[in-house]
Amino acid sequence: MPADLHEPRALAEVDERIEALSASGWRASPAQLTRLLIGLWIFGTGDALLVIAELGNSPWTVFAAGVGEQTGMKVGTATIVVSFGVLLLWIPLRERPGLGTIANAIVIGLAIDATTAVVDTPGSLVARWALMLGGIALVGVGSGLYINAALGRGPRDGLMTGIHLRTGIPIAGVRAGIEISVLVAGVILGGLAGVGTVAFALLVGPAVALALRVLPARPVSPR
Numbered sequence: 001m002p003a004d005l006h007e008p009r010a011l012a013e014v015d016e017r018i019e020a021l022s023a024s025g026w027r028a029s030p031a032q033l034t035r036l037l038i039g040l041w042i043f044g045t046g047d048a049l050l051v052i053a054e055l056g057n058s059p060w061t062v063f064a065a066g067v068g069e070q071t072g073m074k075v076g077t078a079t080i081v082v083s084f085g086v087l088l089l090w091i092p093l094r095e096r097p098g099l100g101t102i103a104n105a106i107v108i109g110l111a112i113d114a115t116t117a118v119v120d121t122p123g124s125l126v127a128r129w130a131l132m133l134g135g136i137a138l139v140g141v142g143s144g145l146y147i148n149a150a151l152g153r154g155p156r157d158g159l160m161t162g163i164h165l166r167t168g169i170p171i172a173g174v175r176a177g178i179e180i181s182v183l184v185a186g187v188i189l190g191g192l193a194g195v196g197t198v199a200f201a202l203l204v205g206p207a208v209a210l211a212l213r214v215l216p217a218r219p220v221s222p223r
Helices: 009-019 030-053 059-071 075-093 099-118 125-149 155-167 171-189 195-214
Strands: none
Touching: 030 059, 030 075, 030 099, 030 125, 030 195, 059 075, 059 171, 059 195, 075 099, 075 155, 099 125, 099 155, 125 195, 155 171
Protein backbone atom coordinates (compact mmCIF):
# COMPACT_ATOMS: atom_id res chain seq x y z
CA MET A 1 0.00 0.00 0.00
CA PRO A 2 1.41 3.42 -0.94
CA ALA A 3 2.60 5.47 2.02
CA ASP A 4 0.06 8.20 1.32
CA LEU A 5 -2.81 5.75 1.79
CA HIS A 6 -1.98 5.02 5.42
CA GLU A 7 -4.09 6.35 8.29
CA PRO A 8 -4.56 9.13 9.26
CA ARG A 9 -3.50 10.79 5.99
CA ALA A 10 -5.96 8.77 3.91
CA LEU A 11 -8.84 9.51 6.28
CA ALA A 12 -8.04 13.22 6.12
CA GLU A 13 -8.16 13.03 2.32
CA VAL A 14 -11.56 11.34 2.47
CA ASP A 15 -12.88 13.93 4.92
CA GLU A 16 -11.76 16.72 2.58
CA ARG A 17 -13.67 15.14 -0.30
CA ILE A 18 -16.79 14.76 1.84
CA GLU A 19 -16.55 18.36 3.07
CA ALA A 20 -16.24 19.55 -0.53
CA LEU A 21 -19.52 17.89 -1.52
CA SER A 22 -22.34 20.24 -2.41
CA ALA A 23 -24.59 20.85 0.59
CA SER A 24 -27.49 19.61 -1.47
CA GLY A 25 -28.19 18.12 -4.87
CA TRP A 26 -31.56 17.04 -6.19
CA ARG A 27 -31.01 17.03 -9.96
CA ALA A 28 -29.20 13.92 -11.09
CA SER A 29 -28.16 12.63 -14.48
CA PRO A 30 -28.77 8.92 -15.12
CA ALA A 31 -25.02 8.34 -14.70
CA GLN A 32 -24.95 10.09 -11.32
CA LEU A 33 -28.05 8.29 -10.06
CA THR A 34 -26.72 4.91 -11.19
CA ARG A 35 -23.37 5.58 -9.53
CA LEU A 36 -25.09 6.69 -6.33
CA LEU A 37 -27.45 3.72 -6.01
CA ILE A 38 -24.84 1.10 -6.95
CA GLY A 39 -22.35 2.68 -4.54
CA LEU A 40 -24.80 2.73 -1.65
CA TRP A 41 -25.87 -0.87 -2.27
CA ILE A 42 -22.22 -2.00 -2.37
CA PHE A 43 -21.57 -0.04 0.84
CA GLY A 44 -24.51 -1.74 2.57
CA THR A 45 -23.42 -5.15 1.32
CA GLY A 46 -19.94 -4.56 2.73
CA ASP A 47 -21.35 -3.46 6.06
CA ALA A 48 -23.52 -6.58 6.10
CA LEU A 49 -20.49 -8.82 5.57
CA LEU A 50 -18.96 -7.40 8.74
CA VAL A 51 -22.20 -8.19 10.58
CA ILE A 52 -22.22 -11.73 9.18
CA ALA A 53 -18.57 -12.29 10.08
CA GLU A 54 -19.42 -11.67 13.77
CA LEU A 55 -15.97 -10.28 14.50
CA GLY A 56 -17.10 -6.75 15.31
CA ASN A 57 -19.03 -4.16 13.31
CA SER A 58 -18.23 -0.64 12.15
CA PRO A 59 -18.98 1.93 14.90
CA TRP A 60 -22.30 3.13 13.48
CA THR A 61 -23.42 -0.45 12.83
CA VAL A 62 -22.49 -1.39 16.40
CA PHE A 63 -24.92 1.34 17.43
CA ALA A 64 -27.62 0.24 14.96
CA ALA A 65 -27.23 -3.37 16.07
CA GLY A 66 -27.58 -2.24 19.68
CA VAL A 67 -30.77 -0.39 18.81
CA GLY A 68 -31.96 -3.54 17.08
CA GLU A 69 -31.19 -5.62 20.16
CA GLN A 70 -33.35 -3.34 22.27
CA THR A 71 -36.24 -2.99 19.82
CA GLY A 72 -36.31 -6.27 17.91
CA MET A 73 -35.54 -4.55 14.61
CA LYS A 74 -33.21 -6.08 12.05
CA VAL A 75 -29.82 -4.39 11.77
CA GLY A 76 -30.61 -2.84 8.41
CA THR A 77 -33.99 -1.55 9.57
CA ALA A 78 -32.36 -0.09 12.66
CA THR A 79 -29.74 1.53 10.41
CA ILE A 80 -32.50 3.30 8.48
CA VAL A 81 -34.17 4.48 11.70
CA VAL A 82 -30.84 5.74 13.07
CA SER A 83 -30.11 7.52 9.77
CA PHE A 84 -33.35 9.50 9.90
CA GLY A 85 -32.72 10.21 13.58
CA VAL A 86 -29.34 11.66 12.64
CA LEU A 87 -31.03 13.80 10.00
CA LEU A 88 -33.05 15.47 12.76
CA LEU A 89 -29.73 16.65 14.19
CA TRP A 90 -29.07 18.43 10.89
CA ILE A 91 -31.82 20.95 11.68
CA PRO A 92 -29.94 22.99 14.32
CA LEU A 93 -26.76 22.61 12.26
CA ARG A 94 -28.55 24.12 9.24
CA GLU A 95 -27.36 21.33 6.97
CA ARG A 96 -29.43 20.75 3.83
CA PRO A 97 -30.07 17.24 2.52
CA GLY A 98 -29.73 16.19 -1.09
CA LEU A 99 -30.97 13.26 -3.11
CA GLY A 100 -27.90 11.32 -2.04
CA THR A 101 -28.67 12.04 1.61
CA ILE A 102 -32.10 10.44 1.49
CA ALA A 103 -30.91 7.57 -0.68
CA ASN A 104 -28.06 6.93 1.75
CA ALA A 105 -30.49 6.79 4.67
CA ILE A 106 -32.61 4.13 2.97
CA VAL A 107 -30.54 2.06 0.54
CA ILE A 108 -27.69 1.07 2.86
CA GLY A 109 -30.12 -0.37 5.42
CA LEU A 110 -32.04 -2.25 2.73
CA ALA A 111 -28.80 -3.75 1.42
CA ILE A 112 -27.75 -4.82 4.92
CA ASP A 113 -31.02 -6.67 5.54
CA ALA A 114 -31.05 -8.21 2.05
CA THR A 115 -27.49 -9.52 2.42
CA THR A 116 -27.84 -10.83 5.97
CA ALA A 117 -31.01 -12.67 4.88
CA VAL A 118 -29.16 -14.77 2.29
CA VAL A 119 -25.62 -15.15 3.66
CA ASP A 120 -24.95 -17.18 6.81
CA THR A 121 -22.02 -16.86 9.19
CA PRO A 122 -19.42 -19.47 8.15
CA GLY A 123 -18.04 -21.88 10.70
CA SER A 124 -14.42 -21.32 9.68
CA LEU A 125 -12.57 -18.46 11.36
CA VAL A 126 -10.55 -17.95 8.18
CA ALA A 127 -13.76 -17.52 6.19
CA ARG A 128 -15.08 -15.04 8.75
CA TRP A 129 -11.88 -13.00 8.48
CA ALA A 130 -12.24 -13.09 4.68
CA LEU A 131 -15.80 -11.78 4.99
CA MET A 132 -14.64 -9.04 7.33
CA LEU A 133 -11.83 -7.85 5.07
CA GLY A 134 -13.97 -8.20 1.97
CA GLY A 135 -16.67 -6.16 3.66
CA ILE A 136 -14.26 -3.33 4.44
CA ALA A 137 -13.08 -3.36 0.82
CA LEU A 138 -16.67 -3.15 -0.41
CA VAL A 139 -17.40 -0.25 1.94
CA GLY A 140 -14.41 1.51 0.39
CA VAL A 141 -15.63 0.94 -3.18
CA GLY A 142 -19.20 1.89 -2.31
CA SER A 143 -18.07 5.06 -0.56
CA GLY A 144 -15.96 6.07 -3.54
CA LEU A 145 -18.94 5.69 -5.89
CA TYR A 146 -21.36 7.51 -3.59
CA ILE A 147 -18.99 10.43 -2.91
CA ASN A 148 -18.12 10.80 -6.61
CA ALA A 149 -21.82 10.90 -7.48
CA ALA A 150 -21.82 14.35 -5.78
CA LEU A 151 -25.49 14.31 -4.81
CA GLY A 152 -25.16 15.41 -1.20
CA ARG A 153 -23.62 14.11 2.00
CA GLY A 154 -24.87 11.05 3.83
CA PRO A 155 -26.60 11.58 7.20
CA ARG A 156 -23.50 10.75 9.26
CA ASP A 157 -21.14 12.70 7.02
CA GLY A 158 -23.41 15.73 7.18
CA LEU A 159 -23.52 15.53 10.97
CA MET A 160 -19.73 15.48 11.02
CA THR A 161 -19.26 18.39 8.63
CA GLY A 162 -22.09 20.36 10.22
CA ILE A 163 -20.54 20.19 13.67
CA HIS A 164 -17.17 21.07 12.17
CA LEU A 165 -18.54 24.13 10.38
CA ARG A 166 -20.54 25.40 13.38
CA THR A 167 -17.91 24.82 16.06
CA GLY A 168 -14.58 25.09 14.26
CA ILE A 169 -13.44 21.78 15.76
CA PRO A 170 -11.13 19.99 13.27
CA ILE A 171 -13.08 17.52 11.21
CA ALA A 172 -10.86 14.61 12.28
CA GLY A 173 -11.66 15.38 15.91
CA VAL A 174 -15.37 15.61 15.18
CA ARG A 175 -15.31 12.26 13.36
CA ALA A 176 -13.41 10.59 16.21
CA GLY A 177 -15.71 12.04 18.86
CA ILE A 178 -18.88 10.95 17.06
CA GLU A 179 -17.66 7.46 16.24
CA ILE A 180 -16.33 6.79 19.74
CA SER A 181 -19.63 8.02 21.21
CA VAL A 182 -21.83 5.84 19.02
CA LEU A 183 -19.51 2.88 19.51
CA VAL A 184 -19.71 3.12 23.31
CA ALA A 185 -23.48 3.64 23.18
CA GLY A 186 -23.86 0.71 20.81
CA VAL A 187 -21.89 -1.64 23.04
CA ILE A 188 -23.99 -0.59 26.03
CA LEU A 189 -27.13 -1.36 24.02
CA GLY A 190 -25.82 -4.79 23.06
CA GLY A 191 -24.07 -4.19 19.72
CA LEU A 192 -21.03 -6.26 18.81
CA ALA A 193 -17.59 -4.63 18.81
CA GLY A 194 -14.36 -6.51 18.34
CA VAL A 195 -11.39 -7.03 16.06
CA GLY A 196 -13.57 -6.19 13.07
CA THR A 197 -14.29 -2.78 14.59
CA VAL A 198 -10.58 -2.11 14.96
CA ALA A 199 -9.83 -3.38 11.45
CA PHE A 200 -12.56 -1.14 10.05
CA ALA A 201 -11.17 1.91 11.83
CA LEU A 202 -7.66 1.23 10.50
CA LEU A 203 -8.47 0.15 6.96
CA VAL A 204 -11.59 1.98 5.80
CA GLY A 205 -9.80 5.31 5.27
CA PRO A 206 -7.20 3.85 2.90
CA ALA A 207 -9.89 1.77 1.17
CA VAL A 208 -12.08 4.81 0.47
CA ALA A 209 -9.10 6.99 -0.52
CA LEU A 210 -7.93 4.36 -2.99
CA ALA A 211 -11.43 4.02 -4.43
CA LEU A 212 -11.71 7.79 -4.87
CA ARG A 213 -8.48 7.77 -6.89
CA VAL A 214 -9.30 4.76 -9.03
CA LEU A 215 -13.02 5.25 -9.72
CA PRO A 216 -14.36 7.93 -12.11
CA ALA A 217 -14.31 11.29 -10.36
CA ARG A 218 -16.39 13.47 -12.66
CA PRO A 219 -20.08 12.68 -12.66
CA VAL A 220 -22.06 13.72 -15.69
CA SER A 221 -23.99 16.91 -14.94
CA PRO A 222 -27.77 16.67 -15.32
CA ARG A 223 -29.22 18.62 -18.25
